[in-house]
Amino acid sequence: MSDSEEWVIGETAAPGPEPIEDAEAEANKIHERATDAERRRESRAAANARFDALGAMSGLSLNANTVIFGDAQVDTLIGGDNYRSGSGAGFERSGRVEPHKLRHLDQIFVPPPRFEQLCDRLGAQAVLLLRAPKGWGRTATALRALSRQCASGVHKLSPDVELRSLDIEFDRCTGYLFDTPHSQQLRTLSEFHLEQLGRRLVEVESRLIIVVDDQAELSPDADPFVLDVGEPADVTAILTKHLLQHLADDDLGVLSRLEVTALLSSVTEHRPSAHELVNLATLLVDVAADRVDIAEVVSRYVAAEDNRFRQWFDELDTDTRPFAIALAVFNNMPLHIVSEAGRALASSIVDAEALVEGAKPGHTVFGVRSTELLSRAQAQSYRSYEDTLYGRITVSAVRFVDERFPQWLLRYTWEEYPAAHQLVRDWLRELGGADDLRVSTRAGVAVGLLSTFEFEYARRLVIEPWADSGQRHDQYAAIGALQFSSLQPELAPLVAEMLEAWVQPAQPMARRVTATAALGSTVGQLMPDRALRLLRRSARSSDPDLRDAVCYSITELFGIRELDIRVLRDLRRWTVSRRRGVRYTGFLCILQLSFDLVAETVGSVQPWPRLVWLADQSDEHHDHIVVLFARLIQAPYFPPAAYAEIKRWVYVAERDPQFRGPLGRLLVDLETADQNSGVVPFHLREWAGEDGGPTVACNELLTLLDAKQGG
Structure with missing residues (x-):
């Protein structure tokens, strides 16, 4: 039986290592590790510091969406070749592109001269390689063409997708965008693979655009699928479109001013990226409103910015x-x-x-x-x-x-300044071990940025020593150092292969722990399939630090809205695995998800445990969570920790009456799924009888349980 096969709730698991003699001590240890408030505080602080560092160093405003509270969205991690409005709206790196973003793109999009040719080719040919330089506006152009062609929306494929495998499940009438795949995949993506891919897309009336750099090396026989984009969209037209989002037609006279005309002539000659044009449009809006003097804008764009900086x-x-x-x-x-x-x-x-x-x-x-x-x-x-x-x-x-x-x-x-390399590198390496978690994380992310210039030096001289040190702040620095490189198409495959090697049992334990914890960050969020596979490999270990790292990464991945169901499905497989270590770690993950994550709800007195909130949001979430908690309260050593967590839920319900309904529905189905029927009501009565216990909540929950059983 493979790890992916499931057994029914309550079925005896396959034999594993010898049972632990002191069951009570083990149960206490489980509860302590899963509900360690200091560990939770530090892990949240590390995730927040990492996202703050990425935003500050990239010049973008980022959200630490590894933990989602309430209705938070997963935002673009790093701005790339996107049209972006002044409000910061962008397109996700992978996953479904929200319809409202496509509608906004339609409002501001200016077609390049060969756009209609692109659309015609896409109508006749299911797969297209769109070749354009970075900054040309290629991502926006591809998205607009796909949304026009495909009625069911557009998805961006993860950089971890292997197109040659031909096992991608395409939805009907859907557009797919694969943005700048790594060079090795492009070189080996032959005419045969592209034809096979095209046949599968035609069967479901879908389309795929693969965006490639103008200097990318392609397979020699891929030419029939390549479209060179030609000239970009007209600069003045792009600016006009964006200005109309903020100004009335009468205010467009700003484009006729002599200073602006001269500026546009210079901008057209040197052709900034689409993103820079949007920034210029924002400045011109301020000029029209007399908030900014045109001389400041002219000075900024006519002068050589790079030379001034140098x-x-x-x-x-x-x-x-x-x-x-x-x-x-x-x-x-x-x-x-x-x-x-x-x-x-x-x-x-x-x-x-x-x-x-x-x-x-x-x-x-x-x-x-x-x-x-x-x-x-x-x-x-x-x-x-x-x-x-x-x-x-x-x-x-x-x-x-x-x-x-x-x-x-x-x-x-x-x-x-090559003479400064070692000095700066050694300085950052020392800062990675700083007592202040923010300092160590910032040092790590800075090394990550430098690794995009010299990945091998950064890996050997800084990142691996951090990973191997066994010190927690060094390890957080190493995780931070992998963020920028994982966002670079040419380096992301190297990072993935490196982490695959780091988690192997033959590697030093500290390195395995670092790699496992890194799989929940941006690195793993961009390749969830691979990340979850590697996390299950680490979950086999009995080492407590490695298990903590697995739980940490599972919590990070679960916090991404698009991945929570996927994580729950994997935990269902883990908790019936033949490998005792995988089962044990899976149960720890469930406890940590419950203890760590909360959801803010409208009108609630306090945050709700996110697992209970999710169980009330959809039948699929509810089913997974019921099954996982039913297994948890039947697993050896885990019932004390499981019931302690349920008791914590009940205390939330005592303080927040709105929470009692969702919790009651979950407990009713949990009692039905549990083979030891009557245990949940027994505990509720026991808790209600304690001094200062949650009497009101317990009585209401017992009424719900009795009504269900009576029905």
Whole structure:
């Protein structure tokens, strides 16, 4: 019997290792690990810090959607080749593209000259390779063509999809977009595979566009499926469309001003990306409303931005340059963190230069005032908040005036100053072990950005040492370091293969733990099939740290709305596996999902346990959760922890009457599924009789159970 086969509830599992002698001790240990509030706080803090770091370093505003509260959505992780409005709306990296986003795209889309040819080709040919340079507007163009052709909507395929496998399940009349697959897959995607793929799509009246870079190496016989996009859409037309989203027709006269005409001529000549054009349109809206002077906009786009940036950095003094690099890593963080990190880097630079020059200059405590330092670094301070062990405090935080500076600065340092590579790398490696979780995570994400320039060096010299150290903050840094590379089409397959190797039993345990915990982050969210397969492999182990890492990643994946059902299905298979370790870890995951995740509901007194909330949202969720908890309360060693968790639910119901109905419906079906009928009512009566117990909730829940049994 394979791991994927299920047994009925209550059936005896296949023999495993010898049973644990002290069942009571094991039961207590289960409850302690699954309901460890400090572990939950740290894991949530790590996930939030990771997303804050990605947003600050990429110049985007991100949400930590690994935990979803209430109706939160999974937003675009990293902005790519998208049309984006001023409100930040974008298209998901994988999964269904929401209809309202396609409707918005229709409103702002300007077709390039060969768009109708693209649509005609797509009508006659089920598979198309759309070849265009990055920034051309290729993603928006492909989505618009697919939505026009396919009545049932559009899906973006995960970067982990292997097109040659031909085992993808396509929905009828649906458009599919595969955005910039990795080079190895493109080179081996032959005419034969494309024809077979096309036949399957034709059978269900669906279409697929594969977006490829203009320099991508394709299979020699793939030419019949390739369409070169030609010229991009007209710049003025794009700007006009976007301006009309915010201005009346009478206000479009801004495009006729001499300064704007000259600016558009320059922009057309140098052709910025579609994203930059949207930014320009936003500025022109401000010009029309007299919020921004046109001279500022002209200055920004006519001058050579790259040269200005290079000149700025090259002219920084020895105090400001390390501060600026530190701010690139710790943008939007408290000033004391940035300053301390900057001083550490400055000391390393001084030491390195002293070896060359033979003299070590002294440090001055009162050398440069913060106001001067911020001015030179083109940064600003603002009031923010910092959560401490004893509550929230107000702090002075700092950030670059231009949100693009963090990524620009690190990239420029790497491209132009090779002598600084080791210094910066060693500095970040040390920061990865900092006591402050935010510092270690930021250092990790910065190494991840640098790994997109030099992946092998970053892996060998920083990421693997962090992963192998066995220190929790080092491991969080290593996880952070995998985020940027997993979002790069050319590096994502390498990261996937690396994690596959890291989780093998022959690897050091610390490395296995790090890899397993990383599978719940952006890395695993972009390749859920592979991530869940590797997590089940780690779940076989009896090592408590590895099991904790599995639970951590399962919780992260479950927090993504599109993946929660998939996670529940896998846990149903895990909890009937022939492997005792997989069953045991699966039960731990169920407890942790219940204890860790909550849902905010309208009018509720307090957050609800997310599992109970989900069970009330759909029959499919309800069925999975009932089965999993019924198995949990029948599994050896787990009933005490399971009933302790149900008791916690009942206390929520005591404080929140709205919660009693959803909880009662779940308990009714749980009592039906449990072969030891009568146990749930027994516990409810026992809890109701305790001093200060949840008497009102227990009595209402017992009434519901009695009514169901009587019916």
